[in-house]
Amino acid sequence: MKLARTILLSLLGFLLLIFIVALFFPKTYTVQRSLVIKQPAEKLYKEISDYNDFKDWNPWSQSDSTTKKTVEGQPSHSGHKYSWEGQKTGKGFMIITETKSPTMVHSRLITTTPMESESEVDFIIEPVEGGTKVTWKNQGNLDYPFGRYFGFMVKDMLEKDFDKGLENLKNYAEKH
Structure with missing residues (x-):
């Protein structure tokens, strides 16, 4: 009986520790990467604002050949939507909510599997010496308590994906 009580108290203490520590972790995350591309801002x-093109250069499309992709709506306008479903990529969609040609595209990103999440995605496009600087930014909330533990990994994962995606965009824009 004493052993069962000790085990139960240890488990409760461990769970309490998980919840208490999570209180001190960030509630939000922001990931931002940039690349200068030798192409005009308009191109x-x-x-970026046409998901018919985005589906060809984003890094996740290349990582999962099973992904089914659907594009709806008018490119470069609010409501333009890119949906996907794949074994590795999961299921979700991205929908443009605001654009400012040729400097900004703002979208809402919603994933439903493998886990539910919502975030904001911005592409900032600005002419600079030697080309155009494209900044890809994603920010969102981290659910309490377990999402906050995931927040430490999401930054590393997304930074690598954004770097690869921006390189893909550069190569794609230079070929088309």
């Missing part, structure tokens, strides 16, 4: 804006 890059078109490649």
Whole structure:
């Protein structure tokens, strides 16, 4: 009986520790990566704001050949939507909510599997010496308590994906 009580108290203490520690972790995350591409801002804006093109250069499309992709709505306008479903990529959609040609595309990203999440995605496009600087930014909330533990990994994962995606965009824009 004493052993069962000790085990139960240890488990409760461990769970309490998980919840208490999570209180001190960040509630939100922001990931941002940039690359200068030797293409005009107008061309890059078109490649980013048209999900018919985005589906060809985003890094996740290349990582899962089973992914079914659907594009709806008018490119470069609010309501333009990119949906996907794949074994590795999970299921979700991204929908443009605001654009400012040729400098900005703002979207809402919603995933339903493998886990539910919502975040905001921005592409900032600005002419600079030597080309156009494209900044890809994602920010969202981290659910309490377990999402906050995941927050430490999401930054590393997304930074690598964004770097690869921006390189893909550069190569795609130079070929088309």
